[in-house]
Amino acid sequence: MNRSIKLGFHILFIPLLVSCGAGDNGYGAATVGEPTGIADQDSFSISASQLRPEARDLNGVQVTITISASDRNNFPIPDGSVIHFKTSGGTIENACQISNGVCTVSWTSANPRPADGIANILAYTTGEESYLDANGDDVFDIGDTITTDLGEAYLDNNHNGSFDQGIDELVDFNGNNTYDPANGLYDGQSCNSTICGGTRVHVRSWINLTMSGSFGYLANLNIPTNSNRTAGSTDTLTFDLTDINGNLLPDDTTLTITGNNATLNGTYSFNDASTAYSLSVTWGSAGPAIITIVAETAGTDTQNGSTSTFNLSYTVN
Numbered sequence: 001m002n003r004s005i006k007l008g009f010h011i012l013f014i015p016l017l018v019s020c021g022a023g024d025n026g027y028g029a030a031t032v033g034e035p036t037g038i039a040d041q042d043s044f045s046i047s048a049s050q051l052r053p054e055a056r057d058l059n060g061v062q063v064t065i066t067i068s069a070s071d072r073n074n075f076p077i078p079d080g081s082v083i084h085f086k087t088s089g090g091t092i093e094n095a096c097q098i099s100n101g102v103c104t105v106s107w108t109s110a111n112p113r114p115a116d117g118i119a120n121i122l123a124y125t126t127g128e129e130s131y132l133d134a135n136g137d138d139v140f141d142i143g144d145t146i147t148t149d150l151g152e153a154y155l156d157n158n159h160n161g162s163f164d165q166g167i168d169e170l171v172d173f174n175g176n177n178t179y180d181p182a183n184g185l186y187d188g189q190s191c192n193s194t195i196c197g198g199t200r201v202h203v204r205s206w207i208n209l210t211m212s213g214s215f216g217y218l219a220n221l222n223i224p225t226n227s228n229r230t231a232g233s234t235d236t237l238t239f240d241l242t243d244i245n246g247n248l249l250p251d252d253t254t255l256t257i258t259g260n261n262a263t264l265n266g267t268y269s270f271n272d273a274s275t276a277y278s279l280s281v282t283w284g285s286a287g288p289a290i291i292t293i294v295a296e297t298a299g300t301d302t303q304n305g306s307t308s309t310f311n312l313s314y315t316v317n
C-alpha cells in the first residue's frame with residue numbers, strides 16, 4: 001500500500017519540476033516556486049472603496065479598506081493570517097483575517113480629524129522583504145537584488161513618506177522604542193547566508209483618505225484684467241473649488257454651472273482629480289451678467305449633504 005502511494009507521488013511530482021524549469025538539482029529544487037506562507041512586501045497592497053468620503057462634517061460615513069497579500073511567489077498567504085491597521089483620522093477596525101488572499105475592514109468618519117483633512121491609513125503584518133532571485137534558487141544569495149529594503153513601519157501623519165520623530169507613529173517591530181531605518185540587507189526567511197539581516201519584517205501598505213468637507217469654497221477666482229466685456233465677446237474664468245481645508249470636495253459632489261446673460265462654452269462637471277476649473281464664457285447683451293456655480297454634496301443615507309452656491313456678477317458693456 002505504501003509503495004503504491006509513493007509511486008503515485010513521483011509520477012505527479014516530476015513533471016511539475018520540469019515545468020518550473022528547476023534545473024538539474026531536482027531534489028533541492030523541490031520547494032522552488034511553492035507557497036511560503038508569509039507575505040512579501042511587493043505582494044502587499046491596500047485599496048479603498050472611496051478616496052474622498054464626505055467625512056469632515058459627517059460622522060458615520062464608511063469606507064471599506066481592502067488588503068491583498070501574497071507570498072514572494074505571488075500565492076495568497078494562508079487563510080487566517082492577521083493584518084493590522086492604524087489610522088490618523090476617523091476610526092478603523094484594528095485587524096482582519098485573510099481569506100483567499102484578501103481581507104477587509106471598515107473605516108468610519110469620526111474624530112480625530114487631522115488639521116489638513118487627510119487621514120493616513122496603515123496596514124501591516126509580519127512578512128519579509130522582496131528580492132529579485134537572479135539565479136532562481138528560491139534563496140537570497142550573492143548576485144540577487146533586494147527590491148524592497150524596509151525601515152520599520154509607521155503611520156505617516158505628515159504624509160511626507162519618511163519617518164519623523166515626534167510627528168509620525170511608529171510600529172516598533174523590534175521593540176527598542178526607536179525607529180530603525182532600512183539596513184541595506186535582505187530580511188526574509190529564505191536567506192541562508194551571511195549577507196542577510198533578520199528573517200522577518202513588517203510588510204506594510206498605506207493609503208490616504210481625504211476627509212472632505214460638505215461645504216464648497218471658491219478661491220483664486222480670476223478673469224482677465226484687460227477684459228472688455230462687450231456683448232458677444234468671450235472670456236475665460238478660472239477658479240479653484242475646494243473644501244474648507246483646500247482639498248477636493250467629496251467624490252460624489254455634483255457641480256452645476258449656469259449663466260444669466262452669459263453663455264457657457266462647453267459643459268462643466270465636478271472634477272474629482274483637481275480643484276482647478278477653467279470656464280469659457282460668451283457675454284450676452286449690455287447690462288448685468290451672472291454666473292452661478294452650485295456644488296452639491298450627497299451626504300449619506302441618514303445625513304443630508306450640503307449645497308454651496310456662488311453667484312459671480314459682472315457688467316457687460
Ligand SMILES: [Ca+2]
Nearest residue numbers: 135137139141
Ligand atoms: Ca537566489
Ligand SMILES: [Ca+2]
Nearest residue numbers: 156160162164
Ligand atoms: Ca512623515
Ligand SMILES: [Ca+2]
Nearest residue numbers: 174176178180
Ligand atoms: Ca525599533
Ligand SMILES: [Ca+2]
Nearest residue numbers: 150183185187
Ligand atoms: Ca532590509
